[in-house]
Amino acid sequence: MRFKSKIYIPILLLTAVILLVFYNRRIELKIRNQNQNTFDTEYFNKISGTEKERYLDSLVSDLKYQKNDSAVRNLYLKAGEEYYYLNNIKKSHSSSLTALKLSREENDSSRIAKSLYFIGDCYESTQKDSAYYFYLQAQKIYLKIHDYSKLGQMYFNKAYVLFYDGNYVECEVELTKGLEYLKDSNNIKLLYSCNTLMGNCLEKLFMYDQALKYHQLALRNLKAMKKNNTDSDEVNNFNISSVINICNLYDLKGDYSKSIMELKPLLTKDLRKNWPRFYAIVLSNLAYSKMKNKEYKNVESMFLESLKIVDSLGYTSDVMYKKIHLGEFYLTQKDSLKSLKTLQEAYTVSIKLKNTNETLNTLKLLTRIDSRKRLFYANQYIAISDSINSIQSRTKNKYARIEYETVKVEDENKVLTKKNFYILIFSFALFLALSAISVAIYLKYKNKELRFVKQQQSDSDEIYQLLSEQQNKINAAKEEEKNKIAKELHDGVMNKVYGVRMNLGFFNSKTDEKTIEKRKQYIFELQNIENEIRTISHDLNQDSFLESNDFNTLLSNLIKSQNEISKTEFNYFVDERFEWEQVQNIYKINFYRIIQEALLNIHKYAKALKVDVKIDLIDKDVLQLSIIDDGAGFDINTAKRGIGLSNIKERTNSLKGNFEVKSKPGEGTEIIVTFTI
Incomplete structure (x- = not known):
């Protein structure tokens, strides 16, 4: 038996290797036997995730040797898109960059914009400012080619970045622009997303009635999606999300009975079986609304059941929210020991997840319960709040700065293009002048001596006239450029320098210690005022x-x-x-x-x-x-x-x-x- 087993195992391994090689060979032949500039969607949808990535790798490898045409650019974009859905962001970014390079070579505006859009998606989770930059570049091109549906998509993408970076005012502005372009669009799903994000944004700005209006518009979009025979599971999930959003607004407005009435019908066996996470969220929200409405019956068991579901599914952030609500429930029941234990667990999870908002909420509740460590929690709250303010003050206007710097670079490129145009004209004129001289010299040696002298004089006069005119043009162009530069220096740079000098010049003339300290106080106070203005729309929660x-x-x-x-x-x-x-x-x-x-x-x-x-x-x-x-x-x-x-x-x-x-x-x-x- 031992001898047989030693023979049998290598045979199995050899068979597996042969099958693997044969399978890889079959995929390669599948791609090479098809038209080189096509994507087999039917085949791609049938294979597994690993096989899909191998298929895309082989496709991209073959594309390197193809001529740069629209079909090849489309395939690079398709590969970038499918890599993104497979969560291989690195390969998605690489394929999208290649598509951008090839599209720019052919001045293919629509595919340049799409490539920039895909690259922005690759940065969306890791570098939000980079994502915003690429969405902005795509937006400019879509505006030029009048693709208003995609233009609306870019405004939504920018707003999404701004929302999750806490910049709610600018998020509202971008969404308003996007909805204006999408008002006649047939992309109902995008309209739903815009209306939902606008509702969430207005909620953060404490404009609850307006937020409710946009969530109700999102529900109308869902009805239109149903008529268009959109995937029923997807529409159902969207519907549950919208109802949850609306009920959150009811809770914020103190209308808990409405929230209870809307949430109860969602708790079905089908939801529990097919979408347990949604079921847990609805159950927890219903328990919270009942608690706030002072209907305490079964509330604890509802919280514990929802907590058990999300804990089993591994959703750590959901566990944190459920524990905060459960701790708050125990606080209403004056069960200080359970409340303290649950909230301390929630606090630990919020620190681990780096969720500063929920950390602050947990600290605020802990200061009410734990009288022994109240001062510690209060100091932690202040420290975290100050840290948030400091970060927001540094990053608040970075997206506006990206837009400004982009426009600035474009203006500089226009100026350079104009200068290059002038240089080209001058070079051409000089070439003509030199050509005229060459012709004159050639004719000089072909004429007789007498005619040679006359012709030379005539040519010399002509050359002098041309050179004089050329010199006048050059001088005029130089004068125009000097005036333009002087005006830019005077109206732009000098005004800024003058403003800074006037503000601090008075104190610079004095060097005593008291004046220096006073100047520091002024500068510090100006910084405080600037930070106060920048954070005014976001510190209302913290002012509580x-x-x-x-x-x-x-x-x-x-x-x-x-x-x-x-x-x-x-x-x-x-x-x-x-x-x-x-x-x-x-x-x-x-x-x-x-x-x-x-x-x-x-x-x-x-x-x-x-x-x-x-x-x-x-x-x-x-x-x-x-x-x-x-x-x-x-x-x-x-x-x-x-x-x-x-x-x-x-x-x-x-x-x-x-x-x-x-x-x-x-x-x-x-x-x-x-x-x-």
Whole structure:
């Protein structure tokens, strides 16, 4: 038996090797026997993932020796697309780059744009700014060739990058442009994606009613997809996602009963069997809505069941969300031990996944439970919030900078092209002149001596005239270029340099230690203001942490700090009858932002000697903020309102308050904001 086994194993191995070689040979022959410029879709769809990659490798290898035509470029793009679906990003990127190179050689605009689009997809998960850059390049070409459906796709792709980088304001802008181009499109799936992403974006911007409108539009798109006989499983999954999104909005608006009513019908046996992760999400969301609606029956078992499902499937991020909700449930039941244990587990997972938002949420809940480590959790919360602010302040405008630098490079290329055109004209003119000289010299030796002298004089006059005209053209062109460069230097670079010099020149003339320190304070304060503006749309969630601080002290410190950065005297008065603890947090946040905006305007324009900030309680529920300065003032009937006053007015209107400005030239300005709290 031992002897037989030693013989049998090598035979099996040899047979396997022969079969493997034969199989590889069959795939190679399959590709080589077909038309070299075709892709066998039917065969490709039947084979496994490993076989598909081998098929694509052989196809790309054969394409290297083919003539660069539209069919070859299409095949490179097809290979790039299929490699991407097989999650081989490296090979997808390589095939797409080759398609881009070949398309540029033939000036094939549509395939250049498609190649850039595919390359952007390859960077989407790893380098979002690179993905954004390539989508932008593709967008410009689609706009030139009037392919509005693909143009809408590029706006969506850019918006998707911006959304997952936390840049929700610019995301909304890109989606608005994309939906404008897609309004007559037949690509219903893309319209659904745009409307869904817009709803999620507006949710992040706290515009819940508008977000609900776009999610409802997405549901209409699903009905159209059903009529077009789209894959029913895909439509069903989209429908569940949309309902979950809508119910999240109901929860945020506090309308938990609506959320419960919408989620209950989704919990079917079919969903549990075929799509367990969706089932777990719906079950957990339903439990959360019931908990918020104070319907605690079966809530714990629902949370535990959903947690068990996602844990068995290996979705770590889902496990984190479920544990946070479960910990919050135990908190409502005043079961501190279970709540603390569950939330600490959720905190550990959020740190592992580097999910800063859920880390902050978990820390906020832990500060309410664990009195012994409350200070530790609070410090962790502040540190993470500061880190997020620092990162956002550095990356906030990187996408706008990409667009600006792209346009700048294009403008520079246009200038270079124009210069090259001029050089070509001058070279051609010079060639003509030299040709004329050569002809004249040739004729000179062919004529008789007498005619030679006359002809020489005539030719010399002609040459002189040509050279004079040429010199005049050259001088005129040089003068035009000098004027253009001088204008660019004066209007562009010099204005920027002048602005910087005027801002810091006054302090540069003094070198004493006090002035240097003062200048540092100014620069630091300007940086703070810039960071404050850049992060203003994203720190509302984080401002909820203000509720653990004395808000009156925050306002007092804000106003007192103004005395340190200018010669203006700032005073703060507050009605002693008034207690900030009675005021909802949203009013505190907007009060703080309105005062910041007004103080910034005063620093920039008022030239005031004295500023009074007053908060008075009128009746029992009316709060009035007055900001009075004795500065330059302005004519409110003729002056154009800047972004500062517009922001104050928008914040006031958002809380259904009244906003009033009183000002005259030379008589100062008074801003009055009144809220019913």
